[in-house]
Amino acid sequence: MxxxxxxxxxxxxxxxxxxxxxxxxxxxxGVTLLGTRSESGCSNLAIMSSAFHVGAAPPxxxxxxxxxxxxxxxxxxxSARGEYxxxxxxxxxxERAHRSSARWPREVSEFDACGFTEEHTAAVDAPYVxxxxxxxxxxxxxxxxxxxxxVLIVGEVREVRLREDVRAEDGQLDLGALGLVVAVGLDxxxxxxxxxxxxxxxxxxx
Amino acid sequence: MxxxxxxxxxxxxxxxxxxxxxxxxxxxxGVTLLGTRSESGCSNLAIMSSAFHVGAAPPxxxxxxxxxxxxxxxxxxxSARGEYxxxxxxxxxxERAHRSSARWPREVSEFDACGFTEEHTAAVDAPYVxxxxxxxxxxxxxxxxxxxxxVLIVGEVREVRLREDVRAEDGQLDLGALGLVVAVGLDxxxxxxxxxxxxxxxxxxx
Numbered sequence: 001m002x003x004x005x006x007x008x009x010x011x012x013x014x015x016x017x018x019x020x021x022x023x024x025x026x027x028x029x030g031v032t033l034l035g036t037r038s039e040s041g042c043s044n045l046a047i048m049s050s051a052f053h054v055g056a057a058p059p060x061x062x063x064x065x066x067x068x069x070x071x072x073x074x075x076x077x078x079s080a081r082g083e084y085x086x087x088x089x090x091x092x093x094x095e096r097a098h099r100s101s102a103r104w105p106r107e108v109s110e111f112d113a114c115g116f117t118e119e120h121t122a123a124v125d126a127p128y129v130x131x132x133x134x135x136x137x138x139x140x141x142x143x144x145x146x147x148x149x150x151v152l153i154v155g156e157v158r159e160v161r162l163r164e165d166v167r168a169e170d171g172q173l174d175l176g177a178l179g180l181v182v183a184v185g186l187d188x189x190x191x192x193x194x195x196x197x198x199x200x201x202x203x204x205x206x
Numbered sequence: 207m208x209x210x211x212x213x214x215x216x217x218x219x220x221x222x223x224x225x226x227x228x229x230x231x232x233x234x235x236g237v238t239l240l241g242t243r244s245e246s247g248c249s250n251l252a253i254m255s256s257a258f259h260v261g262a263a264p265p266x267x268x269x270x271x272x273x274x275x276x277x278x279x280x281x282x283x284x285s286a287r288g289e290y291x292x293x294x295x296x297x298x299x300x301e302r303a304h305r306s307s308a309r310w311p312r313e314v315s316e317f318d319a320c321g322f323t324e325e326h327t328a329a330v331d332a333p334y335v336x337x338x339x340x341x342x343x344x345x346x347x348x349x350x351x352x353x354x355x356x357v358l359i360v361g362e363v364r365e366v367r368l369r370e371d372v373r374a375e376d377g378q379l380d381l382g383a384l385g386l387v388v389a390v391g392l393d394x395x396x397x398x399x400x401x402x403x404x405x406x407x408x409x410x411x412x
Contacts, residue, residue, distance in 0.1 A: 020377035027236030164209035171223035173230030
């Protein structure tokens with residue numbers, strides 16, 4: 001049976017219920033760890049489910065940040081330095097990655113607090129998560145403030161690190177083999193099972 | 207073994223390879239059908255993997271559109287009317303939803319071409335997909351053009367239609383029970399399997 005919720009009914013939900021409900025509406029979300037460094041040099045990690053593809057040439061990735069909730073340190077670091085990493089989260093990393101959402105003090109590195117290992121390359125001045133099976137280094141390219149004061153960051157890809165056996169001839173990544181998870185709302189995690197890969201759709205098919 | 211691709215190596219990939227590769231970097235993506243109506247009244251559907259949560263109060267959802275590639279009719283309709291629907295895609299809908307990405311002429315309704323049923327309510331002047339287990343009606347609230355000419359649409363939720371047995375006491379949606387799929391890149395689809403739901407993370411845990 002289908003039920004319909006009007007906007008008035010949605011607005012009347014209690015705050016926690018509405019937050020969980022609205023967070024789930026757009027379906028499953030990819031999960032990444034945002035790596036940054038503060039001006040004083042402290043490493044920071046924050047779990048995010050708002051990274052999305054913006055374009056391939058130049059390679060651009062979007063990320064939505066909510067300044068009034070948790071990733072405030074991340075946004076400050078990212079704004080100050082303009083460099084960051086996005087690190088994929090696999091099955092083995094879920095519990096540790098979720099811990100990064102606690103309100104750790106500014107001087108605590110979530111790498112230490114959550115049990116991850118920092119890795120650095122010359123590409124950007126921000127830490128990679130060594131445990132992550134796929135990770136991207138980015139520089140801040142553009143920033144938009146949306147009507148509810150959330151901040152959209154668009155970053156340009158500088159470098160990609162990944163397991164070398166997961167890129168097909170045509171560039172497709174085997175995200176299942178990487179064990180990447182997806183999230184529902186703020187706290188539920190799933191892994192995936194491949195159903196199908198479909199050919200390019202044409203009007204004269206079938 | 208981990209491999210590293212520099213930006214120069216990424217830019218040197220052939221176009222199709224780079225498109226698939228960059229599209230996969232941010233991990234799995236939720237899949238929705240964007241429903242709109244043209245000024246002359248023709249219904250339009252386009253498969254999208256760029257819808258994302260923006261906020262819960264007011265309830266806002268973002269959607270990235272690439273005007274120079276397929277969903278041109280959708281963007282024109284959406285801009286003209288300011289009303290649209292986002293309809294979740296489950297396992298049984300994947301092949302039909304993927305067909306909506308073909309370059310159907312403006313006067314053809316993808317509902318007919320792909321085998322979906324239109325449904326209308328008073329909330330917005332845009333068609334719902336009756337087969338979809340969860341669907342949202344939205345009005346255009348804000349629009350940003352990003353540096354690569356993609357367009358970010360932020361919409362305000364007007365109504366939600368869903369199976370009535372999938373919303374928990376605390377508002378969490380059972381997206382697994384809905385059978386919603388996730389996408390890799392442009393053409394690969396997975397379903398999911400629940401791993402865990404974790405408690406709110408606190409600094410003094412464990």
